[in-house]
Amino acid sequence: MAEPTESDFRKTSGGTCSEYFTKPKIIRAGPVIATVIVRVTYGSYLTDEDDPCFSIPMQTMSDFSTAAVPGDFLVKFFPVLRYLPKWMPGAGFLKKAEEWGKNQYDSAWMPYKWTEDHMSIIITSCKRLQARHTFLVLSALLHERGGNLSPNEKHNLVWSTSAVLGGGLDTISNVKLKLRSTLYFALADRPSLPYIRALVTELYRWRTAGPLGIAHSLNKDDVYNGFVIKKGTIIIPNVWHMLHDPNTYPDPMTFNPERYKGLDTEMKKVTDLAFGFGRRACPGYHFAQGTIYSVIMTTLATCDILPPTNADGKQYIPEIEHSSGTISVPSHFDVRIKSRLSRAQELLHDVLSKERM
Numbered sequence: 001m002a003e004p005t006e007s008d009f010r011k012t013s014g015g016t017c018s019e020y021f022t023k024p025k026i027i028r029a030g031p032v033i034a035t036v037i038v039r040v041t042y043g044s045y046l047t048d049e050d051d052p053c054f055s056i057p058m059q060t061m062s063d064f065s066t067a068a069v070p071g072d073f074l075v076k077f078f079p080v081l082r083y084l085p086k087w088m089p090g091a092g093f094l095k096k097a098e099e100w101g102k103n104q105y106d107s108a109w110m111p112y113k114w115t116e117d118h119m120s121i122i123i124t125s126c127k128r129l130q131a132r133h134t135f136l137v138l139s140a141l142l143h144e145r146g147g148n149l150s151p152n153e154k155h156n157l158v159w160s161t162s163a164v165l166g167g168g169l170d171t172i173s174n175v176k177l178k179l180r181s182t183l184y185f186a187l188a189d190r191p192s193l194p195y196i197r198a199l200v201t202e203l204y205r206w207r208t209a210g211p212l213g214i215a216h217s218l219n220k221d222d223v224y225n226g227f228v229i230k231k232g233t234i235i236i237p238n239v240w241h242m243l244h245d246p247n248t249y250p251d252p253m254t255f256n257p258e259r260y261k262g263l264d265t266e267m268k269k270v271t272d273l274a275f276g277f278g279r280r281a282c283p284g285y286h287f288a289q290g291t292i293y294s295v296i297m298t299t300l301a302t303c304d305i306l307p308p309t310n311a312d313g314k315q316y317i318p319e320i321e322h323s324s325g326t327i328s329v330p331s332h333f334d335v336r337i338k339s340r341l342s343r344a345q346e347l348l349h350d351v352l353s354k355e356r357m
């Protein structure tokens with residue numbers, strides 16, 4: 001059997017890159033939508049063959065964020081538009097879809113091909129934990145099978161690891177503490193740190209990573225609050241409102257971990273919304289939680305987080321803006337992070353100098 005091609009992929013995959021996942025109708029509405037959506041997640045080409053982790057451009061994530069907004073491309077609602085000739089005025093989206101689809105295809109296969117060629121190298125140089133994780137998963141599986149995978153197995157592996165990689169890039173960086181560190185605390189401490197659990201929960205609630213979730217469509221008729229909602233109706237969940245309803249979360253724009261009163265049942269109400277619903281809910285939930293907890297616990301245990309200072313040396317609290325789009329990401333803001341322990345300082349310098357190399 002020949003290696004699957006881009007057009008095979010377009011036939012089989014309607015949505016978020018892995019055919020393991022079932023697809024909502026809105027995303028299945030046509031190959032053009034698929035290519036627009038799939039252009040998305042995981043970056044395009046290698047700029048440096050020896051270090052593929054550097055080559056996963058965040059630009060691609062931001063394009064996903066734009067492309068996945070329901071209603072931004074008319075073709076999502078009128079799939080027949082995909083048959084327009086490319087030269088026709090107004091059909092620029094076809095060119096875009098083609099380009100995005102190709103990028104997506106190439107970038108999904110890139111980690112696999114790179115891993116196949118570099119099986120003997122332990123990947124320690126990857127900047128992003130997500131990227132490192134992906135390459136390690138790929139190499140472990142390839143190693144286990146002695147490099148022998150059927151084309152179909154390869155295809156599945158490529159798209160599912162690529163989904164894991166992309167799913168965690170912008171979402172995790174939304175959680176704002178971007179400090180990377182090798183000094184990870186044991187996650188075993190988590191049960192005894194209710195305030196940290198509340199703090200992380202408040203981060204999810206306060207500036208929701210996916211303010212309008214992901215659009216889905218009903219697979220059967222439903223009734224909600226006396227309204228009949230027909231099968232096929234597109235549903236856009238207003239997660240932002242649910243997490244900022246003043247009746248549930250008084251003074252919703254104030255960052256206040258104490259609002260949960262240390263109750264995990266209350267915190268779960270937030271994560272049940274922030275990570276999506278039903279069978280398409282985020283499969284990276286535990287991975288995300290583990291990563292975010294580790295970074296936050298490590299940072300708090302070793303560093304002071306201080307407001308920036310202005311030209312007069314006075315401290316101020318910066319305004320934090322967020323991008324719009326499917327995934328909302330904070331823009332740059334200043335903060336001072338001072339390590340309290342000399343050992344932590346050494347480790348941080350070590351990590352940062354490696355990253356600059």
Ligand code: HEM
Binds near residue numbers: 165169284
């Ligand atoms: C703070 C971190 C994260 C947040 C807030 C988040 C949130 C979400 C949300 C809201 C969805 C859409 C669910 C729906 O359709 O209703 C989703 C889907 C998804 N997430 Fe995450 N996510 C995070 C981290 C991750 C990580 C770390 C991974 C991978 C390791 C990941 C992988 C995925 C995948 C593959 C999907 C698509 C699932 C599908 O369509 O069936 N996510 N995520």
